[in-house]
Amino acid sequence: MRKKPRAAFGLLAGALLCVAPQSWAAAPPVQPLDAAVADPAYEVLVFSKTAGFRHSSIDDGIAALRDLGTANNFTVDATEDAQKFTSANLAPYEAVVFLSTTGDVLNDAQQSAMEQYIEDGGGYVGIHAAADTEYDWPFYEGLAGALFHSHPAVQQATVRVEDRAHDATAHLGDTWQRTDEWYNYRANPRSTAHVLASLDESSYSGGNMNGDHPIAWCKDYEGGRAFYTGGGHTDESYTDPAFRRHLLGGIRWAAGMTDADCRPETGYRSLFDGTGTSGWKQAGPGGFTLADGTLTSHGGLGMYWYQAEEFTGDYSLKLDWRASGDDNSGVFVGFPASDDPWSAVDNGYEIQIDATDTPDRTTGSVYGFQSADVAARDAALNPPGEWNTYEVRVTGERLELFLNGRKINDFTNTDPARSLRQGHIGIQNHGDGDEVSFRDVRVKQSGGGTPGQRSGEVKGVGGKCLDVDGAQTADGTGIQIWTCNGTGAQNWTLTDDGSFTALNKCLDVSGGGTADGTRIQLWTCNGSGAQKWNPQPDGTVRNPQSGKCLDASGGTWNDGTPVHLWTCHTGPNQKWTLP
Template sequence: MRRLLRPVLGAGLAALAVIACTTPASPASAADAPYDVLVFSKTAGFRHDAIPVGIQTIRDLGAANNFTVTATEDAAAFTTSNLAQYEAVVFLNTTGDVLNATQQTAFESYIGSGRGYVGVHAAADTEYDWPFYGNLVGAWFASHPAIQQANMKVEDRGNAATGHLPQTWTRTDEWYNYRTNARSTAHVLATLDESSYSGGGMGADHPLSWCKGYGGGRSFYTGAGHTQASYAEPAFRTHLLGGIRYAAGRSKADCRPETGYTPLYNGSTTGWSQAGPGNFTNSDATLTSVGGMGLFWYNAKQFTNYSLKLDWKLAGDDNSGIFIGFPPSSDPQSAINNGYEVQIDATDAVDRTTGAVYTYKAADIAARDAALNAPGEWNTYELLVEGERLQVFLNGVKINDFTNTDPVRSLAGHIGIQNHGTGDDAFFRNIRIKELGTTPPATGTIQAEAFSSANGVSAFTKDGANGGQTLGYIEPGDWAAYNGVNLTGVTSFTTRVVSGGAGGTIQVRTGSATGPVLGTVTVPNTGSWTTYANVTTALSNVPSGTQNLYLTFGGSGTGLFDVDDFTLVKGTGGSTGVGPVKGLAGKCLDVRSGATADGTQIQIYTCNGSTAQTWTVSGSTIKALGKCLDVSGGASADGTKIQLWTCNGSGAQNWAAQSDGSLRNTSSGKCLDVSGNNSADSTIVHLWTCNGAANQKWTLP
């Protein structure tokens, strides 16, 4: 946050703040609103002797953490009316078929009402003929070796069930192998290191604990808990408590499946630099802010289209933020003046509180408050950057959707975390990123469920959906309308869809559900109702200006597909405009020294509005100072000089803007590139093999 620091906490209060942020989950959970938990331990197969001590452990946890416990082995408890009194149901070492069809239906309705499930150890050895249960628990038991010591690798230490654990948790238990890997449908919290024990059967990726949203409710599973001794372990008890709190909705977490992320920080600060005063200490794979106002920023790379995730917590009423889209600099003010801050401070004004794009756009406060954990508990941010659109997710819930329209700024650039000042205690873990490749310039992305009117379809709450909902219940002949959509310059349509059914088609129309067809795209079966895919089609005869847009749906049968969102893409080829050409870190394409001689080097430079930065884009030529952007000698080798040259109509002067934001020389097929991905003033541009990187992205006038 960019404001004056609050007065420094007194020594006593500062000490209390430190204690609050380092104490395990129990004190935080003591403030939970009261709730009720049902512990179910019926067995129709092997019976674990740890069940009685497990029940007593959960009773003890409840007594200390504000929830009541009812324990039963009577399946008759599974009625709609009886289950309604519980926020979570724990399947404690259940085995075999324990519920009949009527009881299963009641439990499915219970989960569908938004309640929670906790599976402990042999809960995965239960109800093999009930598909709903198999999906809910996440994976079924396959086999196990003898009880022995092993290492658990804790992947996510930002969850109430794992935030207290070390990165490697060494303990003794009975270690399950599972029939399938839960990672594709659940968020994995911890895995087993099969090299640390004998009898592992899943290889390098052996999930043992996970969480997920399913069927409208929440699910947490841990494979630990076979032995009586487990329930005396403080770390396991807190692990179990965290799972119960998540399932009961008392602790929030991002439990969406997660794959493809690369760590930027998970204990190592390689590639990071401190700008300005203060610093971050680095201990236990946790960054802790000290003093400030400064910025700890990742200097090794700039990013354009990406999903950035990180875990954070505050000790109390503290202040920090995540900066994105700023150029390299040792001055923290550069990030403030050139980038955007996603704020962390739950008590400030709405446009500068947790989830806000600081002073630019407030978060959805109701959604934010529902998703936010209290001080002393970990939260997870996802910052999803697609072109100039930023979506902010807090613990898996979208709380902000911001589009940059400032021509001087860009969401592309470096990322960093703020140390705001003495007394503002912020903690960060597991900073990771997934680069998303290229994203076409868009007139806007529209959530499909945000229709103006519709026939036969409705919004459907769904795991993995951007915004938490899809447009669902689609059958042949249905349609959805979106009023007041600007279609000027739109050339294509991209949509995110999901289908475990027959698939079908989407027709894009204007005016009415029977209006002119601008394009048609086929939606395939994507593999399951939780597997999303993007499909694209070109559009033709698109009218300009604001129009009422209609999506009409076709196919055979029922339950065709869901639509998550769609993007209307503006074509760039052949456009005409006059003004700056902006690239890496928002810098401008510049004719060095404003010279007009043939062969003058082209570079990037801070935008200043001079004639050396005023380009005329017309068809395939790009001109400044009366001359053309030119590839020296018409060559095609990587590193070939880009220069100013008398216009001659040759292939060396023909350029085509691509849908991914790159600018391609049509003769060589290579791209205009900022040398070395360096955003410093006077960095030259040259020709280079197209690779989709940030230093090949350009915005034309």
């Protein structure tokens, strides 16, 4: 990535990241970042060429982006000249904003320059009609995440904010009432992008995405970063402080000035969604204050633990957290039920949150046992005042820790008196003066397994599942995509040695072939290269022996569409969400 260094720790960027009202009309003015954690100066290119419908709001959008740049230390160059798209011209920019572009706006050479820019770590921000652009350029469709299908009349709708940790949405409440022109998209981007906000289709007329209607998302793509928001049709959007802050967060993330977990996320259930604390219990002194969907620690040493359920087998725990300054807290896993917070310390494992302690006791460490990869941690960590996301992934007695989507620790329990595979989870309130906040605690379980493996659905294009045809077990049974139904034909176990198994047999390239279109089938496991698969950061799954990708065939993906081997191109039919 092109991420420039920022101070790892500093004062709270309070004015920016305090909770905003639910309605945009009452939102506070956009403030510049606190000087103590200000971004380094950088440059953004705003591109607004149109070859189709031209939005009257483009000029207002450029003016708003210039204002945001002046207040937040980035320079905006605005152009409608496609000749700007050469490798040399794009190189100085940390992000390129496609502001309501329409139609075919770049020629082949210019497209190649944009592709190279992204592959070199550049950032893309798409606003509104950026999804109504370059329909015949597959790379761009993947970059934008989804393309325009249709829209109803401009009207007010309820936006559901799904991620309140990303800088583009952390200032919003759980819902956001605003008026705009709400696009329907040709495909649902949820399987290939991380959805930040979606539309409640019951709150307005004309939505046609069957109740799952993403409207803003982010994704890592081909070495770069891509953020898209469907808002921005109306002139008034660009004087709306909440929408302007939304754009600022998208630009900052795409430019690498802040981090977030932008991996696709499906299958999690909430343990704390901000609306209540059922199932949770305080152990020890101090506690947590609940306000605006956020738990904030005070006093201690104590722990708030989820007593309603003990987690066994393999699971992934995700939660969002924010420190106010040099504060201390942690996330506990694998401890027995107890009202004594020291029981979690003595019998479980703590994932530390503390900016300035020793390496085995600082942010990202398994407290007292193993330091994080400090370089990876520092590259992914947002400073005090900004939100971070942890994923604690437990597979057997292995604990993998991801910070804002980047792996920073990999620890294996060898203590026979402890077990990661059985126990409760909790969050720590460390003591007076330590103020750490938490949002959106969620978990996904895969129902057991052994060290080095995880099980569940493999979801592909259109949210359909990788499926064994007819749940048959004979060697040579075909593999297809099918509406997810929870059956064993769709329950895949992924192991560290690269095999994908279902119904006790392996995902296999027929005959060990390498040609485009080679059939993918079920076969008795034999450890050969035809049965090895390597998930990639861009969402593709590659067969190393052939160098080609798992691909849902054709261009119309219905139940029963066969899966085959194909040259990797990162299109939507080659993106898979793994358990």
